[in-house]
Amino acid sequence: MRGDGELLPITWRSWRSWPGQFAALFRRSLQFRTVLITITLSGLAILVIGLYISFSIASNLFQTRLDQVLDASTNAESAAQAVLDSSDATDRAALQSVLRSAIERASVTASSPLVAVYRAPDQEVSEVAPQDQGTNQLTNAITDQLRATVQENPGSQFWQSVEFVELDGSAVPGVVVGTDVEIPTAGRYELYIGYNLADADATLAFMQFTGVVGAVALLVLLAVITLLVVRWVIEPIQAVSATSRRFAGGDLAVRMPIKGEDELATLSESFNGMADSLQQRIHELAELSVMQQRFVSDVSHELRTPLTTIRLAGDVLYQQREDFRQATSRTVELLHTQTERFETLLSDLLEISRYDAGSVELESEPTNLVHLATDAVDGMRSLAEERGSDMRVVAPGGHLDAEVDPRRIRRVVRNLLGNAIEHGEGRPIVVSVDSDERAVALAVRDYGMGMTAEDADRVFDRFWRADPSRKRSIGGTGLGLAISLEDAHVHGGWLEVWSEPGQGSCFRLTLPRRAGDVVASSPLHLPPDDAEGVDPEVARLVDSVGSTGPVPTAEDGLERTEADHA
Incomplete structure (x- = not known):
């Protein structure tokens, strides 16, 4: 699957990617997922039902055939015993002939050529007793267990499932039924009749094959029906x-065709009604936005003239x-003071209105943030000294140039410095600049009163102050951080x-x-390194800017940066 979500065709050469492509197709295609789930569940149901039917048929078929075999064996045993009882032979040869006649009668009655007769053990030795007779195919199939059971239960009938070996070496299923007969003057003999169940x-097998073919055909038919x-x-x-995608992409005039009177037609009608309502509302909001922008622009132009006059008159009076x-x-x-603040507030309001209207255009150029930060620190150093705060630029070095709008970034830095001076409680302020191959970062760290997590979440809100009773002492308008956030974005x-x-x-x-x-990471840490356990380098820096000796200047940080660059 491509990065844009398009499914790639499944090819034989890319077999290693089949699982991923199959999973993607299953996730993204409702049609494929519905057909696959239907076929899978139907296949499981057919498999369970087929196995049950197959086992039932096999069991019933075997039981029916077994009942026929047992009845035939009973009749065959009675016919063979009748032949033996009707004979008055007393010598071995005659008895051997009578036994063959009984075997032939049993074979004909049982409709099976597989008949064997063995003289039961534990009898007196008889010189006239005929020899054991039987086919090799049946003799090899009779087990010792069956013979022992027949010998221990005279007059009873027993059967056992076996396999007969054909002349070609193949094995076919069968049943051997064992009982006993009595030969006058010779004693008791075991009678075994084998039945071939190959038919x-x-x-x-034919029924199972037919069931499998029918199941496959049914699955194919279900797949076709489900697909349709x-x-x-x-x-x-x-x-x-x-x-919906076209409407979300901005094509507000697109509508769904309405066909029939079913639920889909109701959905289409509801969607079209919603689209009409949204289009009308968006049109009204657009007109309102245009009117608001025009109003702000007109007010700003109308205010600048009297404000300029007031400013000029105020400057004369101030001098x-x-x-x-x-x-x-x-x-x-x-x-x-208030005229200056009003002029600044008017500029900030105009700037924030441009962001709201989406009409901001950047004038980017390669800019060194160390130089920019140094200029901003030097410009606000006197204000910081009035509040008792010392400022220092720390630039570890690296790829410092960035394609930015220097005017806007300088405004961000000045806003951050002003905020740090306002709330730094006269403690040191550290400006850190660092960069890597993809990003450049600037951090302003103060050690003042700090804020709670709730206050930090709202610090970029317009006109918001953590302590409403606290007066702004450096002339802020309450829009500085909000504009800075927009400049960053x-x-x-x-x-x-x-x-x-x-x-802080x-x-x-x-x-x-x-x-x-796209920025993936920042070269500077946040929280700062000294947030938990003071980092030695930061501690040395804070000690140096907070001491009573000479305060390091921003140029020191720049010289250090250039040295690191070299």
Whole structure:
């Protein structure tokens, strides 16, 4: 089976792949699965019924033939005894002749040429007793067990199933019946008559062969009937499936044909009604989305003009704030700050609306994330120092260039740094950059208050704050992390977070090095290495940036990266 799910034809040369192709065909084809299950269950039922019928017929046939054999043997024994009783011979030759006559009478009466007579043991020695007589075919078939039973039970009749060896060496089933007769003046003799059951065995074999042929023909007929019925039922279902796929693919005008008045026609009618309703609803939503985008665009343009005027007037007042009284000066500062925040909020709203409308286009170019991270850290270092946090870039080295939109990635890094400064509680902030052949990753680690698992799950929600009573001190709009997540997704990457109360937080951005590639893993660990048991290298780094001595700069990290590259 190909990667797109298409079934490959089964060929004789690819016999090793047959099990996999058969399993795939069984999973994907309802028609094949239905026919196979029907044939399998029908075959099992026919097999069980056939075995039962075969055993019943064989048993009944054998029992009927056995009853005939026993009746014939009884008649043959009576006829032979009558011949012996009617004779008054006293010498050995005459008795031998009488015995042959009795054997011939028994053979004719039993309709079997297989007759043997043996003088019973444990009798007085007689000089006139005739010799034992019998055919070799019957003599070889009589077992010692049967003879012992006949000898121990005079006057009774016993039988045993045996096999007779034909002249060509083949074995045929048969029955040997044993009893005894009395020869006057000679004593008691054992009489054995053999019956060849080859005709009954041939009849049973013919019936079994006929049953097998009939079962195969029945299975073929069932397969054809099942295939026709399944095709008659499956074809409308396949039409429903194809129509559903087209509808899901965006062809909202596709509809199912309605034929007849059965359940499938009802299904088609219901599907078409659902499609009409969805098409109308999607059309309304599309119009609403267009109106919303137009409204946002119009509002943004209308707001920019008065906002620009307010900003210019506010800047003039802000530059002259020292000439005003203290209360007025404070008001001017608040006006300046809130005007900047309003302008930032307006830009963020416009940006997030572009993502919602799906109209974002990347301007990708080869970018070194170490340089980008260094510039972002240098740009926000003064703000971090105001909050008491030291920042450091750590770049172990590797394939660092990536095809990204530098403006958007720089915005992501600045948002992550601003979040770390806001919640870092004045502790060190470590920016790590690493990469491999397929991906590049950037992580911002702070050692502040941290978040619970529930808060971490919502940290990328728009306008969400873990502590609503906590005031934003660096002018955030509440959309920074949401926009950062969209920036990561539009690049085909990830933006993930790890956080524990009291241990700080770590945001990891992972991007493909080449545009369009799929990210399978990240070069940086999450949770970070110091999450459980402080890693020695990270501990040394945190100690260095948290000491009272000189703070390492971002250029140190860049120099280290270039040295590692070399």
